[in-house]
Amino acid sequence: MFPNTHSMKNFIQHAGAARRSFITLFLLLYPLTVFAHKRGGEAIGFASGFEHPISGLDHILAMVAVGMWGAQLGAPAMWVLPIVFPMVMALGGMMGLMGIKLPGIEPCIALSALALGFAVCREARPKLWIAAIIVGFFAIAHGHAHGTELPLGASGVLYSIGFVIATGLLHALGIAFGLVHRWPAGRIALRVAGAAVAMGGVFFLWKAISGEAV
Amino acid sequence: MRLRRPRLILFWLPLAIALIAAPSAHAHLMNTGFGPFSDGLTHLFVTPEDLLPVIALALMAGLRGPRFGRAVLFALPVGWLVGSAAGFLVAQPITLPAAETITIALGVLLATDRPLPLALVGCLAILLGLFHGILNGSELPKTSASSQISSAGISAALFVTVSLLAGQAASMRVPWARVALRVAGSWIVAIGLLMLGWAMRVSG
Numbered sequence: 001m002f003p004n005t006h007s008m009k010n011f012i013q014h015a016g017a018a019r020r021s022f023i024t025l026f027l028l029l030y031p032l033t034v035f036a037h038k039r040g041g042e043a044i045g046f047a048s049g050f051e052h053p054i055s056g057l058d059h060i061l062a063m064v065a066v067g068m069w070g071a072q073l074g075a076p077a078m079w080v081l082p083i084v085f086p087m088v089m090a091l092g093g094m095m096g097l098m099g100i101k102l103p104g105i106e107p108c109i110a111l112s113a114l115a116l117g118f119a120v121c122r123e124a125r126p127k128l129w130i131a132a133i134i135v136g137f138f139a140i141a142h143g144h145a146h147g148t149e150l151p152l153g154a155s156g157v158l159y160s161i162g163f164v165i166a167t168g169l170l171h172a173l174g175i176a177f178g179l180v181h182r183w184p185a186g187r188i189a190l191r192v193a194g195a196a197v198a199m200g201g202v203f204f205l206w207k208a209i210s211g212e213a214v
Numbered sequence: 215m216r217l218r219r220p221r222l223i224l225f226w227l228p229l230a231i232a233l234i235a236a237p238s239a240h241a242h243l244m245n246t247g248f249g250p251f252s253d254g255l256t257h258l259f260v261t262p263e264d265l266l267p268v269i270a271l272a273l274m275a276g277l278r279g280p281r282f283g284r285a286v287l288f289a290l291p292v293g294w295l296v297g298s299a300a301g302f303l304v305a306q307p308i309t310l311p312a313a314e315t316i317t318i319a320l321g322v323l324l325a326t327d328r329p330l331p332l333a334l335v336g337c338l339a340i341l342l343g344l345f346h347g348i349l350n351g352s353e354l355p356k357t358s359a360s361s362q363i364s365s366a367g368i369s370a371a372l373f374v375t376v377s378l379l380a381g382q383a384a385s386m387r388v389p390w391a392r393v394a395l396r397v398a399g400s401w402i403v404a405i406g407l408l409m410l411g412w413a414m415r416v417s418g
Contacts, residue, residue, distance in 0.1 A: 079396070079397060084400075086404040087404050090408050093411060094407050097414065097415040098414050099412030100417070150415075156411075157262050157263055158262065159408070160408035160412070161261055168374050184294045
């Protein structure tokens, strides 16, 4: 994988072609409002789905932390964790949509920021499957919260597309920031960022436990 | 292999502009004002339920190599066309709950990037085409000859989409580009799971 076996020069050399592919793929996954196979209320589908993961700081912190931790762990964790998170999150979202109740969702979301931030701060290096289970466990809580909060009348498919793309972009942001790990000063900066995420998690956990609105 | 600029301008840029500029589709086929073939041609790009599994299948076939891409390139549009013809025979529009499951399955195949036999990939393309073709065909007006022309338009859109995506995926030589496509597969799985939850929510 490129962080270990390819130099930065090769990375930059191929970035142009890959960027174009990403843009095209993004556009294909970004259809405008449609009324084909009408289910009603599609007008707010994509926008509300895209906004949802970025509307809460607790979600943002956790998802960026997943990317940072993956980048810190290096390949293959760098891409396995951001693959695991949206898939398991969607499973949680599906449970939320189906009305399956799960206890302690809000504290669990706050705990995810705390735990993932702590892992980045401590440069924790568990086995890949353990890291994937940790990330997957918290992803269920995030997905469930999103699923239960799906606005009435929104288009399921467009909401889902916006929701998953926003989540993926947050992971990508975390990975991009986490790549500073390769420099000594970057390693310290990453650990500090992890500590900041963990502190945010503590704040949200306290809010969730005390029942205060964030 | 790096993309050449003319290729970008001639193929990817118009495709991107067409996708961005596509107006909202009304009823089951959008009215482009350019006739039923254009209506069908545009239908795929404004119907994410149809487009997502096609993207997954095309990218998955492209990752397996040019032979797989070529198989899907012909099998999918033909299957879709045959499915549409079968769908015309259905009196009422039908909805099948397996549509989301197929999207999830194809997303998983793309995300896992496991080697598959050529025959299996060809069968998947035919099955996907038949399945979505029947859904499309059942929703089209039964009385008008323009419905068949619209179906031909959809198949033409499929041919172009698969050729572009599978060709792009097959030409990628950088290892991390392959990873990026697998990540896209995981996104399609996630979207499919949420669509399934949505379908269950509606029916429940």
